[in-house]
Amino acid sequence: MNKPIPTLILIVDDDRTVRNGISDMLSQQGYVILQSETAEAAYALITRQMPDLIIMNVVLPGMDGYAFCQQLRQNPDTRLLPIILQVCQGDLADRMAGFKVGANDYITLPYPPEELLYRVKNLLSLTQKPVPPQVQSHTPGRITAIFAAKGGVGKTIICTNLAVALRQISGKRVALMDADYSFGLVGVHLNMSTTHNIMELIPIIDDLDQNAFQNVMVHHISGIHVLLCPFHPEEAELVTAPHIKKVLQLLVEQYDEVVVDCHGSYDERTLEVLEMANTILLIIVPEIGTLMSTSRFLDLVTKLKIPPERLKLVLNRSDSKVGLEVADIERALKYKISYKLVSGGREVTISANKGIPMVTSTPNHPLSLGIKQIAEDLLKP
Ligand SMILES: Nc1ncnc2c1ncn2[C@@H]1O[C@H](COP(=O)(O)OP(=O)(O)OP(=O)(O)O)[C@@H](O)[C@H]1O
Ligand SMILES: [Mg+2]
Structure with a gap:
């Protein structure tokens, strides 16, 4: 039997503790994790190995999360890559700015781990190719x-x-x-x-x-x-x-x-x-x-x-x-x-x-x- 292809998630955050925390939680769920400290390093990594989803902080040293998101949306290869942005608590302007540059979802810091997991699963399920449901009976719904x-x-x-x-x-x-x-x-x-x-x-x-x-x-x-x-x-x-x-x-x-x-x-x-x-x-x-x-x-x-x-x-x-x-x-x-x-x-x-x-x-x-x-x-x- 073929082994299922693992789902690759890239975490972009300059805080190692945050990266490791997310990584541990998602690894336990069977996801394979890639990590980068900066947008520049993440971009270099993506050119070698395309992830299935990115979780990134808007605040990064060097290029920030918004600019990186915009850059990814301008590249035909990464135009549709699912992106979750981490924004500061209660900052509506941050969230709006995130959607404007093409992020798919956002999560407000600090958040419970299960919320991030829910958002990851949700976004992945939306971007997976839908499989037609099996028609089991002819009784109309x-x-x-x-x-x-x-x-x-x-x-x-x-x-x-x-x-x-x-x-x-x-x-x-x-x-x-x-x-x-x-x-x-x-x-x-x-x-x-x-x-x-x-x-x-x-x-x-x-x-x-x-x-x-x-x-x-x-x-x-x-x-x-x-x-x-x-x-x-x-x-x-x-x-x-x-x-x-x-x-x-x-x-x-x-x-x-x-x-x-x-x-x-x-x-x-x-x-x-x-x-x-x-x-x-x-x-x-x-x-x-x-x-x-x-x-x-x-x-x-x-x-x-x-x-x-x-x-x-x-x-x-x-x-x-x-x-x-x-x-x-x-x-x-x-x-x-x-x-x-x-x-x-x-x-x-x-x-x-x-x-x-x-x-x-x-x-x-x-x-x-x-x-x-x-x-x-x-x-x-
Ligand atoms: N049982 C409830 N308790 C508290 N708030 C409610 C309840 N039901 C609806 N609301 C609030 O009322 C508002 C209208 O709800 P909703 O959008 O579901 O209505 P709608 O009938 O779909 O409106 P529309 O006609 O614009 O489509 C929302 O702000 C929602 O949070
Ligand atoms: Mg309605």
């Missing part, structure tokens, strides 16, 4: 659409966590589609530094086979595969309802569970998703504006001939104590609330900023447990 009649109520938080929870609980093939074509943030919430997205499918949509499709699905460290929204918002209008229908047909052929983060509009593309969905999780918050819009949407559901049993109402931030009780909301909407999710406080923002879903980072948080409960119910036969 299930579509769960996350929709809200008003923006900003928690669709993306719930969607990303739900997809990861479905995967964690069942080990099944799970796909997550960002159907907020202009300003989707699924990639940000999952810390996915890639430009692969749905736009690559549009020119070949009529001849799309599973292999071409798989080249665009981005693999997340959690095991879910993600179809991201257009990288440039101005391309969003090129995605049409027939495109979405075809994409969803392919997704259910290849995955057991398909979770869709819908845009909060009633355009044809969203309606296509809602009509094809087995379950629609309709997200609301205890706030009068959202409830008014939701009430109108529920009227529309009847006109669209969507069977009401497919619809499940999810009350997000149910513990907000803003003077609207569950019973009031149910009476006003003439609909039962199926799930209540609590406000997650700063943990929600921390997890979004880090790009690590709460069901992974804080699995026992009441919000994580609430989302896992929805996943468990969806998985029931």
